[in-house]
Amino acid sequence: MTCAIAGGGPAGAMLALLLARTGVEVTLLEKHADFLRDFRGDTIHPSTLRVLDEIGLAGEFLKLPHRKAYEISLVSDTGPMRLASLRELPGPYNYIAFVPQWDFLNLITAEAATYPNFHLKMRAEAYDLIREDGAVRGLRYRDDTGEHELRADLTVAADGRGSVLRERAGLVPEELGAPMDVLWFRMPREDTDPDETFLRVSSGHMMVAINRESYWQLAYVIPKGGFDRLASQGIEALREPVARMLPFLEGRIGQVRSYDDVSMLTVALNRLRRWHRPGFLCIGDAAHAMSPVFGVGINLAVQDAVATANLLAGSLRSGALITDSTLHLLQKRRMPPTRVTQAAQRLVQDRLIRPALKRQFKPPRVRPDLARIPLLNRVTRRFIGLGVRPEHVTVGPVAGRPSHNVDNGVGREDPVEYPRMS
CATH class of the missing domain: 3.30.70 (Alpha-Beta Plaits)
Structure with missing residues (x-):
């Protein structure tokens, strides 16, 4: 069976890699000529670093120019204060890595290209869906040579918050508002x-x-x-x-x-009530646009991709029918993390951002070090660093493919066993 993915952002690129390494025939379409777009989300959190570790790419990732942030700080008119410290997260990834997103995407797609069943089409813009017998059977796209059809057993919209394929599927997000x-x-x-x-x-x-x-x-x-x-x-x-x-x-x-x-x-905060149609699935920003608050957009998208690959790779590889009820299992798993994260973002928007922009923000006279409050820091660092229900890669590479040696920069060659968080 085959999979067509529209959108070469973090969700689409990671899903394409994870499926390709399991032997699934997968085509990734990206409408631009390259990934070089400035001022995109560039924060790679520990949850994503762990995924890279699990698939053997952590060492290559850490060779990219990057900067590590171990703490989160706010500076008001009365001075700085720490909001949280990530240093006590378990495992070697107790920091946020700031890496240009184009470097991250080039790394992921270059790794995917080592698999002969992965196909990347640049300057290929998906604009419509192919429907037959009440189900989506692929997509239509245009490139420099004209318009084309790409048939697939599963079509995934990872084409961002302004998703064209989501619109073609008749899925409309619920707007939650951003100030x-x-x-x-x-x-x-x-x-x-x-x-x-x-x-x-x-x-x-x-x-x-x-x-x-x-x-x-x-x-x-x-x-706004x-x-x-x-x-x-x-x-x-x-x-x-x-x-x-x-x-x-x-x-x-x-x-x-x-x-x-x-x-x-233009900041948007929204989510779909339904992420799928027969033969069609939305993930990442196409399913839920995140506010910049906490900088977790990339990481939620990657978690969606991991959960999708874990659930569907076996069926795609074996040729088993992927039913609409199966796709709903993916939504059922990823909707709670989306809801909780967006609720936290709305809280910050309402309690901090909106008052600040309305000149109602009053800096504290005493600058508390919130990172020194054990319970508060523990909750904050896990929420920002790992998120709600972090995913782990459970599908391995196709038989006969050599696995990478994992190198996280601290002299370790075997994957870390992380505490599982359901």
Whole structure:
């Protein structure tokens, strides 16, 4: 049996690799010519690092240029405070790795390409579904040579929050609401700048500063739909609050010459009530768009991919019929983590982001070190680091394929046995 996957993001690429290594004939379609798009989610959490470990790619991943963050901090007008520390998570992966997403995707697809049953089509845009006898039997796509049909026993929409195939399947997400959008831009970094990635909050303003070694990746949070109003005030309306919140950038902020140097992310928080039709499945952002809160979007997408491969690889390889009730088992497994994570994101949106943007944020006079509160830190680090119901790869490579030696950078060659969390 065959599988067609639309969308070469984290969900689609990881699912394609996991299926290919089990012997399933799989085709991955990506509408762009490469994966090089700036200002995408780049935070690889311990849950994803463990998946990479389990399939033997942790060593290769850690060879990529990356930066480790062991703590999560907030800086208010009264100073910094720690929100959580990941250092006590079990196993070697007790940090968040900041890696450009294009490097992550190139690694995953390069590994998948070592399997002859994996096919990657770049600049191939899926635009419709093939339906026969009440079921989806593949997809239609266009590339530089024209329009084509790709027939498949299972068609997976991993084409993001604006999923075209989801729309063609008649699946409409339930909107949960987000009070903000995000403006991304970069600034050069100097040796005298702060060292860590952090969240900066002030009354009326909020931003995230991500240390990329040679530059800062900056996310300035604005009220939902507020970009046109901000832009009408000129570029100084962005420069001034950024320089005030991050004074070490004051002499460089002029390098943001206009809003052409800024990329806007329209934040969405939603999920499907139904993830599937006969022969068709949505995963990742196509099934549930996540808020940037906690930076867990990539990791939820990867967890979806792992659960999908675990459930369906055997049937796809053997030719067994994949029923709609089987696809519902996948939704039933992954919906609770989605609901809990989105509920936590909504809580932060309502209690922190919305008040901050409305100038109702009051920094604490005493800056508590929340990481020193044992129970609170334990819950926070597991939620951010591992998520709700982290998945483990239970399907192995096809017989006869050599397995990788696992190298996590700490001199270990055998996979770690992690505590299982249901």
